[in-house]
Amino acid sequence: MSTFQIDFSTVQKRRIIGIDLGTTNSLAAFMDLTGPEIIPGADGSRMVPSIVSLADDGTFVVGEAARRLLIDAPQRTVYSVKRLMGRGREDVAEELRLFPFRIAEGSEQVIRLALGERLFTPPEISAQILKELKRRAEQYLGEEITQAVITVPAYFNDAQRQATRDAGRIAGLEVLRLVNEPTAASLAYGLDKRKEGIVAVYDLGGGTFDISILRLHEGIFEVLATNGDTHLGGDDIDNRLLAIALEDMASEWGEDLSHNGEAVQTVRQAVIRAKEELSFQPATVIDIDYRGRRYQRELKRELFENLIRDIVDRTLGPCRQAMRDAGLEPEQIDEVVLVGGSTRIPMVRRAVEALFKAKPHSELNPDEVVALGAAVQAAILSGDVQDKLLLDVTPLSLGIETMGGVVSKLIHRNSTIPASATEVFTTSVDGQRNVLIHVVQGERELAKDCRSLARFDLKDIEPMPAGMARIEVRFLIDANGILNVTARDLRSGKEQSIEVKPSYGLTEEQVEAMIRESYEKAEEDLIERQVREARVEADNILAAVEKARMSDAWLDLTDEERAAVDAALNELQVVYHASDHHLIRAAIEKLDAATRRLAENMMNTAVRQALKGTRIE
Amino acid sequence: MAHLHDCWHCGAKDAASLFCRYCNTIQAPTPDYFEFFDMPRRLAVNAEDLKGRFYTLSRLLHPDRYTRRSEQERRFSLEASSILNDAYRVLKDPIQRAEYVLRQEGFTVGDQRNKDVPPELLEEVFELNMALDELRGGDLEVLPQLEVMRRDFLEMLAAIDRELEAMFARHDAAPPESRKQVLGEIRSALNRRRYISNLVQEVDKQLTARNA
Ligand SMILES: Nc1ncnc2c1ncn2[C@@H]1O[C@H](COP(=O)(O)OP(=O)(O)OP(=O)(O)O)[C@@H](O)[C@H]1O
Ligand SMILES: [Mg+2]
Ligand SMILES: [Zn+2]
Numbered sequence: 159m160s161t162f163q164i165d166f167s168t169v170q171k172r173r174i175i176g177i178d179l180g181t182t183n184s185l186a187a188f189m190d191l192t193g194p195e196i197i198p199g200a201d202g203s204r205m206v207p208s209i210v211s212l213a214d215d216g217t218f219v220v221g222e223a224a225r226r227l228l229i230d231a232p233q234r235t236v237y238s239v240k241r242l243m244g245r246g247r248e249d250v251a252e253e254l255r256l257f258p259f260r261i262a263e264g265s266e267q268v269i270r271l272a273l274g275e276r277l278f279t280p281p282e283i284s285a286q287i288l289k290e291l292k293r294r295a296e297q298y299l300g301e302e303i304t305q306a307v308i309t310v311p312a313y314f315n316d317a318q319r320q321a322t323r324d325a326g327r328i329a330g331l332e333v334l335r336l337v338n339e340p341t342a343a344s345l346a347y348g349l350d351k352r353k354e355g356i357v358a359v360y361d362l363g364g365g366t367f368d369i370s371i372l373r374l375h376e377g378i379f380e381v382l383a384t385n386g387d388t389h390l391g392g393d394d395i396d397n398r399l400l401a402i403a404l405e406d407m408a409s410e411w412g413e414d415l416s417h418n419g420e421a422v423q424t425v426r427q428a429v430i431r432a433k434e435e436l437s438f439q440p441a442t443v444i445d446i447d448y449r450g451r452r453y454q455r456e457l458k459r460e461l462f463e464n465l466i467r468d469i470v471d472r473t474l475g476p477c478r479q480a481m482r483d484a485g486l487e488p489e490q491i492d493e494v495v496l497v498g499g500s501t502r503i504p505m506v507r508r509a510v511e512a513l514f515k516a517k518p519h520s521e522l523n524p525d526e527v528v529a530l531g532a533a534v535q536a537a538i539l540s541g542d543v544q545d546k547l548l549l550d551v552t553p554l555s556l557g558i559e560t561m562g563g564v565v566s567k568l569i570h571r572n573s574t575i576p577a578s579a580t581e582v583f584t585t586s587v588d589g590q591r592n593v594l595i596h597v598v599q600g601e602r603e604l605a606k607d608c609r610s611l612a613r614f615d616l617k618d619i620e621p622m623p624a625g626m627a628r629i630e631v632r633f634l635i636d637a638n639g640i641l642n643v644t645a646r647d648l649r650s651g652k653e654q655s656i657e658v659k660p661s662y663g664l665t666e667e668q669v670e671a672m673i674r675e676s677y678e679k680a681e682e683d684l685i686e687r688q689v690r691e692a693r694v695e696a697d698n699i700l701a702a703v704e705k706a707r708m709s710d711a712w713l714d715l716t717d718e719e720r721a722a723v724d725a726a727l728n729e730l731q732v733v734y735h736a737s738d739h740h741l742i743r744a745a746i747e748k749l750d751a752a753t754r755r756l757a758e759n760m761m762n763t764a765v766r767q768a769l770k771g772t773r774i775e
Numbered sequence: 776m777a778h779l780h781d782c783w784h785c786g787a788k789d790a791a792s793l794f795c796r797y798c799n800t801i802q803a804p805t806p807d808y809f810e811f812f813d814m815p816r817r818l819a820v821n822a823e824d825l826k827g828r829f830y831t832l833s834r835l836l837h838p839d840r841y842t843r844r845s846e847q848e849r850r851f852s853l854e855a856s857s858i859l860n861d862a863y864r865v866l867k868d869p870i871q872r873a874e875y876v877l878r879q880e881g882f883t884v885g886d887q888r889n890k891d892v893p894p895e896l897l898e899e900v901f902e903l904n905m906a907l908d909e910l911r912g913g914d915l916e917v918l919p920q921l922e923v924m925r926r927d928f929l930e931m932l933a934a935i936d937r938e939l940e941a942m943f944a945r946h947d948a949a950p951p952e953s954r955k956q957v958l959g960e961i962r963s964a965l966n967r968r969r970y971i972s973n974l975v976q977e978v979d980k981q982l983t984a985r986n987a
Contacts (some may be wrong), residue, residue, distance in 0.1 A: 334842055335839070335842075375830070376830070378830055378833065378834070535839075538839050539839055539842040539843075540842070540843070541842075541843065547833060547834055547837055547839060547840075548839065549833060549837070573860065573864060574860040574863070574864070575857075575860065576838065576853055576856045576857035576860060577857055577860050577861060577864075578857040578858070578861055579861075634853070634857055635857075636838070636853060637837070637838045637839065637853075637856070
């Protein structure tokens with residue numbers, strides 16, 4: 159075994175950014191010389207609200223600008239799309255009652271959201287958020303960004319992870335690694351915190367809840383167990399308050415507003431404000447101004463806590479299970495770290511403290527710590543950070559359906575990834591050409607109670623008597639937590655062909671079509687931008703020349719020079735409305751050349767004037 | 776112990792196990808767990824030593840270290856880390872470790888799905904099933920009895936674990952030709968152990984169903 163490695167890889171060094179693609183807020187970060195830093199937008203903002211709206215002209219509005227559109231254009235605006243990633247219509251039936259989204263027919267395997275007239279899948283919507291982050295990063299760092307680490311909830315299943323990776327690809331980002339959010343947070347904390355010991359990370363965000371328990375040892379961050387609920391977060395609290403407020407308003411105003419998108423969004427924003435205020439003060443007022451009508455209701459923290467107690471309690475079961483799986487008692491946990499905006503709620507902090515019998519840490523901004531950790535992981539991948547390593551686990555057991563619908567587990571939950579299992583399959587009928595393998599994820603004993611992941615069809619098996627074929631199938635969960643399957647015919651030693659039919663999510667062809675489309679769109683966008691920029695430049699020079707013609711400098715030119723300027727001026731005005739920026743730029747250059755003497759004259763005049771002490775203009 | 780093969784990258788003869796000794800390039804990994812860890816094929820394993828090797832190898836093999844390497848190296852890294860993790864999971868657990876060695880030596884392990892009751896347990900199993908039946912029928916009076924039985928079974932498991940430890944030592948000290956016989960004994964102990972641990976699980980399931 160060798161003990162050193164020579165790094166030959168630094169030849170091509172592209173920067174990798176870290177992205178926290180959140181339910182409510184998304185952020186990008188990069189590794190600066192002194193440590194990870196959030197990438198701000200041009201306006202200095204650090205978070206991009208995960209809101210996407212389709213404008214009338216077919217372009218997307220993303221982030222803060224789209225927040226207003228939740229109310230003004232609720233039919234074309236989506237929030238919390240992360241909750242729909244990798245899911246089918248049935249999975250989200252419950253919450254769709256309060257989400258204003260319109261879901262199209264045929265959304266069993268992939269949800270299709272109607273925005274205005276057009277349909278989009280969740281990865282396409284998420285891709286718009288990623289594009290916005292990419293754009294910010296490119297502007298801030300002044301270089302093209304094509305590679306990223308993206309975080310996902312630790313408890314995300316295979317389909318949800320694939321959907322996230324698809325979103326990255328559609329946005330033009332090569333996703334070098336999906337990192338679990340609590341693990342990423344521990345990386346950011348581990349930078350300046352203790353180097354050894356057991357750490358629990360409790361992450362309650364907008365849409366998802368995760369608990370991870372890690373052992374830190376000499377720069378290795380080893381996840382011992384993880385658990386969670388991908389449908390539990392601040393959104394559930396908002397929905398609870400929203401339903402109550404709508405009901406209350408209905409009885410006060412005698413009008414049910416729950417099907418009015420604009421009203422629902424107005425009320426939603428008001429209850430979120432109230433909820434967030436209650437983290438810092440004992441009482442607040444839900445204050446709603448809707449089309450001239452006013453609704454006001456005082457909300458005390460005590461009542462609020464009674465309303466959300468069961469939601470907070472739902473986080474405790476997964477915490478206990480994770481401790482059991484890690485073989486640890488609360489006393490053995492050295493530190494507890496809080497991540498996610500919803501951990502600002504005092505009741506949540508009390509519950510965590512009581513459970514782990516330790517005061518939780520929250521020194522780092524709970525909104526930013528995941529993105530910072532993603533940037534650290536990006537630096538690990540690029541080789542810039544060498545003394546740290548993440549060893550993560552798969553959150554769910556992986557199994558195959560056997561006779562009678564019973565699941566045979568191949569890879570157990572909380573196995574360190576990459577992890578693998580090998581099974582040999584055969585045929586049960588003479589001459590059988592195909593074997594179908596149904597792969598599921600989950601802890602239940604029957605396949606129907608687990609999450610169907612995909613069906614793998616072993617095809618073109620050599621016809622032979624039943625039970626003679628021997629096909630070895632290797633199931634491998636990679637470092638992203640995504641399943642890869644390969645198969646080999648043991649008799650011939652040849653690779654066995656497999657057709658994958660994912661139960662949820664997009665097929666490879668669909669993703670590729672989306673990438674192409676967005677690429678073409680990007681090309682269109684680019685061309686349009688170049689034309690627009692060329693016209694702005696043309697405007698400037700046209701205005702300048704116009705002004706120069708009024709000056710004495712113009713009179714100093716020869717007749718020929720004046721004619722040349724007029725010709726060039728005329729040409730630029732003619733091509734100004736062309737849609738080819740090359741034409742416009744060529745005309746600009748010509749005009750620029752023709753006006754060189756004029757410009758010089760103007761300069762001289764300006765200098766003379768300046769020397770005389772009088773100011774021009 | 777690791778045996779050497781030619782390096783796929785620089786071609787050096789007999790130069791490579793997990794890495795090439797000349798060019799340091801990662802190689803196609805061995806699927807043998809003991810060889811992978813460069814440890815002798817023994818049933819007794821020092822947990823601390825194993826953990827140290829696991830961390831060291833993780834640092835060298837993990838896919839995070841190969842993001843910007845060639846496709847072939849990335850594939851070997853993925854393959855090697857998955858074997859590393861699988862091997863560590865198996866070798867750190869005495870039961871799984873013993874089953875692994877048994878399988879390698881051609882024994883079949885754990886496929887008789889606890890149908891046949893080990894004769895020495897007939898009486899206990901009969902009593903247990905009666906008690907469980909009564910519990911399912913709603914009779915809570917059997918709860919204390921079940922608790923006692925559960926404790927007895929846990930004690931049996933502890934006793935078997937002590938036996939196993941002794942057998943492991945015997946196996947490791949035995950000359951190769953007489954190891955098979957010890958392995959046979961180990962297999963019987965493991966079967967008994969699995970049977971009892973299934974009983975405990977069944978009791979636990981009934982008890983938690985009751986408490987919930
Ligand atoms: N002061 C506060 N009190 C209560 N809740 C808050 C407060 N500040 C933010 N939140 C809630 O935190 C949630 C957003 O947290 P965060 O930005 O960590 O989530 P996210 O990363 O977008 O979601 P996820 O990690 O689940 O995908 C929202 O539900 C928001 O209302
Ligand atoms: Mg988050
Ligand atoms: Zn070599």
